[in-house]
Amino acid sequence: MKKVLALVLAVLMVVALAACGGSGDKKDEKGHVYWLNFKPEIDETLQNLAKKYTDETGVEVTVVTAASGTYSTTLTAEMDKSEPPTLFVIGNQQGVKDWSDFALDLKDTDIAKELNTDAYNLYDDSGKLVSIGYCYECYGIIVNPTLIEKAGHKVEDIKNFDTLKTVVEDIHKRAGELGFDAFSSSDMDDSSSWRFTGHLANLEYFYEEKAAGSTWKECPASITGDYLPNYKKLYDLIINNSLTAPTDLSAGGHDAEAEFKDGKAAFFVNGSWEYAAVSEKVPNAVMIPYYCGVDGEEKAGLNCGTENCWAVNSEVSEADQKATIDFMVWLVTDEEASKTMVEQLGIMPYKNAAKSTNGFLNNAAKYDEDGCYVMDWATNYQPNVDEYRKDLVSALNAYNADQTDDNWAKVKEAFVDGWAKQYKAISE
Amino acid sequence: MKENQKSKAPAEPEAETVAESVEEIVQELPSQDDPAVLESETDPEDAQQVQEEIEKLKKKKKVFKSGHSSMTRRSMRKWSWLFIGPVFVSFIIGFLWPFMQGIYLSFCSGRITTIAKAKLTGFQSFEKAFADETFFHAFWFTALFAVVSVVLINVLAFAAAYALTQNVKGSNLFRTIFFMPNLIGGIVLGYLWSMIFDGLLDLYTTTNLVDDATYGFWGLIILLLWQQIGYMMIIYIAGLQAVPEDMLEAAKIDGATKRQTLFRVVIPNVMPSITICTFLTLTNSFKLYDQNLALTNGKPGRLTEMLALNISNGFANSATRGMAQAKAVIFFILVAVLGIAQLITTRKREVQQ
Numbered sequence: 001m002k003k004v005l006a007l008v009l010a011v012l013m014v015v016a017l018a019a020c021g022g023s024g025d026k027k028d029e030k031g032h033v034y035w036l037n038f039k040p041e042i043d044e045t046l047q048n049l050a051k052k053y054t055d056e057t058g059v060e061v062t063v064v065t066a067a068s069g070t071y072s073t074t075l076t077a078e079m080d081k082s083e084p085p086t087l088f089v090i091g092n093q094q095g096v097k098d099w100s101d102f103a104l105d106l107k108d109t110d111i112a113k114e115l116n117t118d119a120y121n122l123y124d125d126s127g128k129l130v131s132i133g134y135c136y137e138c139y140g141i142i143v144n145p146t147l148i149e150k151a152g153h154k155v156e157d158i159k160n161f162d163t164l165k166t167v168v169e170d171i172h173k174r175a176g177e178l179g180f181d182a183f184s185s186s187d188m189d190d191s192s193s194w195r196f197t198g199h200l201a202n203l204e205y206f207y208e209e210k211a212a213g214s215t216w217k218e219c220p221a222s223i224t225g226d227y228l229p230n231y232k233k234l235y236d237l238i239i240n241n242s243l244t245a246p247t248d249l250s251a252g253g254h255d256a257e258a259e260f261k262d263g264k265a266a267f268f269v270n271g272s273w274e275y276a277a278v279s280e281k282v283p284n285a286v287m288i289p290y291y292c293g294v295d296g297e298e299k300a301g302l303n304c305g306t307e308n309c310w311a312v313n314s315e316v317s318e319a320d321q322k323a324t325i326d327f328m329v330w331l332v333t334d335e336e337a338s339k340t341m342v343e344q345l346g347i348m349p350y351k352n353a354a355k356s357t358n359g360f361l362n363n364a365a366k367y368d369e370d371g372c373y374v375m376d377w378a379t380n381y382q383p384n385v386d387e388y389r390k391d392l393v394s395a396l397n398a399y400n401a402d403q404t405d406d407n408w409a410k411v412k413e414a415f416v417d418g419w420a421k422q423y424k425a426i427s428e
Numbered sequence: 429m430k431e432n433q434k435s436k437a438p439a440e441p442e443a444e445t446v447a448e449s450v451e452e453i454v455q456e457l458p459s460q461d462d463p464a465v466l467e468s469e470t471d472p473e474d475a476q477q478v479q480e481e482i483e484k485l486k487k488k489k490k491v492f493k494s495g496h497s498s499m500t501r502r503s504m505r506k507w508s509w510l511f512i513g514p515v516f517v518s519f520i521i522g523f524l525w526p527f528m529q530g531i532y533l534s535f536c537s538g539r540i541t542t543i544a545k546a547k548l549t550g551f552q553s554f555e556k557a558f559a560d561e562t563f564f565h566a567f568w569f570t571a572l573f574a575v576v577s578v579v580l581i582n583v584l585a586f587a588a589a590y591a592l593t594q595n596v597k598g599s600n601l602f603r604t605i606f607f608m609p610n611l612i613g614g615i616v617l618g619y620l621w622s623m624i625f626d627g628l629l630d631l632y633t634t635t636n637l638v639d640d641a642t643y644g645f646w647g648l649i650i651l652l653l654w655q656q657i658g659y660m661m662i663i664y665i666a667g668l669q670a671v672p673e674d675m676l677e678a679a680k681i682d683g684a685t686k687r688q689t690l691f692r693v694v695i696p697n698v699m700p701s702i703t704i705c706t707f708l709t710l711t712n713s714f715k716l717y718d719q720n721l722a723l724t725n726g727k728p729g730r731l732t733e734m735l736a737l738n739i740s741n742g743f744a745n746s747a748t749r750g751m752a753q754a755k756a757v758i759f760f761i762l763v764a765v766l767g768i769a770q771l772i773t774t775r776k777r778e779v780q781q
Contacts, residue, residue, distance in 0.1 A: 248636075251636040
């Protein structure tokens with residue numbers, strides 16, 4: 001009896017193990033789509049769209065979302081499997097270097113023909129179209145116009161650094177009387193420091209690029225730091241005219257978004273993805289560029305760019321590749337699907353996609369129409385980005401604690417020398 | 429060494445008494461097992477016969493016994509794969525195979541994405557790893573951390589265990605409370621303590637925990653002490669309770685002071701616990717990861733980054749993955765050598781009871 005029981009249990013176990021291993025043998029000539037998504041916030045939307053697409057066409061669509069901050073490692077692991085993702089994200093030059101071998105050349109594919117701009121596409125050295133943008137974003141300074149007016153100013157008057165400074169310092173000075181302050185907290189913990197070591201730093205890189213007359217196509221071995229004084233101007237303005245004292249920033253724990261939404265602060269450094277959250281409470285919120293005292297900045301626009309770029313796996317079957325491209329085309333042309341996507345993602349640069357409802361992105365488009373220059377995302381080229389930003393955060397923390405020239409020299413070291421150091425660390 | 433000799437000396441006369449008692453037991457054995465023997469023992473005249481019968485019985489018993497055990501052994505051999513198999517398979521899947529892949533990858537360099545596309549390049553990654561300043565900084569930081577935490581944890585845990593085995597009222601309650609921090613995960617602890625430290629530092633300074641490597645170091649030490657003392661204390665309590673009463677009594681009769689009893693009798697007897705605890709604390713300190721990640725995440729810069737965190741940070745970029753994997757192999761060898769060396773030296777000092 002016991003023997004029988006043991007045998008049964010053993011068989012059960014083997015079956016269970018086998019079941020874990022070999023699921024999904026029902027592929028057919030229709031192909032299937034496996035999208036490894038890197039934005040946790042749109043997972044639910046994508047799951048619903050996937051289900052809808054399967055219902056309509058019978059093609060199996062699987063959407064897997066990597067946990068926040070683990071996209072690169074998840075992709076590495078998934079790519080090694082027997083059923084790798086057919087659709088994944090290559091969002092920057094680093095990604096192109098890593099994954100270009102796995103990417104199908106998208107030139108002249110059905111999805112590439114739907115694009116209305118080439119601005120957000122990524123090519124590798126050989127000119128292969130590795131990935132194509134499916135939406136773009138922008139960042140800058142989010143402003144609450146109602147509060148600015150309460151303080152006796154107008155958003156329209158803010159045209160450059162000096163006018164911004166006047167408004168900000170006036171509000172900060174009268175914060176007690178007004179009941180709100182100028183900037184929301186600029187915490188330096190990991191949940192917030194990227195706004196300053198990544199986004200705000202972009203103004204330095206961008207103006208360096210602009211002065212040199214050409215946009216970067218790959219990570220430069222070193223930077224000059226010529227515009228670091230401009231970064232300092234805006235940075236000083238932000239930390240010294242804020243709800244939180246500069247010395248308290250390193251520990252973090254302040255909710256800048258809530259401060260802005262609750263009307264405790266009039267300015268908030270962030271990006272277009274905040275629109276949905278912010279517009280609940282501040283429906284008329286607008287975004288203005290990083291004014292930092294550069295000549296001619298009255299013509300500056302917002303920082304526009306994207307890391308949301310689709311790549312199709314070249315190592316899966318042709319049926320899967322076709323199914324994947326068909327699915328992509330459906331996402332950007334189907335009225336309902338593209339509307340859902342646009343609501344979540346902002347703007348989709350495709351001819352037949354739904355129009356954007358995102359106020360900040362519409363601000364970006366307005367600046368563009370008015371003939372302002374777009375500040376592209378040069379920050380995406382930061383070499384060995386995590387380490388680079390880590391050093392920058394610690395230098396900025398020291399500076400926040402004690403705003404001396406010596407401490408700023410250390411920021412400069414992390415910002416400029418750190419670039420060359422990290423570039424060296426990751427070059428073979 | 430002195431302690432060893434001392435405690436061995438009284439053990440020698442005991443050896444004889446043990447031998448005697450073994451004989452007694454052997455003589456008594458058959459009579460306990462078989463009622464027939466009991467009966468025949470009442471008849472002293474046929475001692476010879478009884479003896480023979482006992483021998484026979486013993487043989488029978490032996491035959492039966494060995495037959496039984498060989499049967500068990502046979503079925504054990506037949507079914508052992510069933511019991512060992514799953515563990516063995518998961519050991520291969522979860523440890524051995526990835527470990528081998530790791531060693532393979534440490535000999536690859538360049539941009540590493542999938543294992544299939546990694547290129548063997550020889551010792552390049554090891555060269556890079558040894559040229560990496562942050563790795564050396566992490567090593568010395570970890571070594572210093574390990575020394576301080578091993579000493580402090582063991583001294584404090586032993587002290588707590590010693591105090592709680594002295595028939596203090598409510599000692600069970602204390603034991604439970606001291607043990608409880610060990611049940612909280614490292615990440616949670618890290619975040620909790622970072623708030624506590626920042627709150628405290630706020631009262632006296634304008635610096636925060638992540639601004640100063642010295643604060644970070646002691647913060648990590650305090651966190652680890654708080655977490656591990658309770659666990660080590662339990663091991664020490666078990667060790668202390670196993671110290672033979674008669675030895676303590678003998679020490680008392682011989683007029684040993686409390687101090688002498690502690691250092692000459694108790695500590696040599698709890699050497700096995702000390703071995704285990706130093707081994708655990710040493711390897712724990714070297715492998716520390718989640719507490720480090722949650723409390724300081726290496727800040728400021730990478731100054732409070734310990735070995736494990738340094739290695740895992742290297743995986744963030746595909747260009748440094750080979751180097752990080754080489755570091756991981758070096759790290760494995762380091763921890764293994766340290767652990768074994770420590771085990772051997774402490775084992776030598778243990779007392780056989």
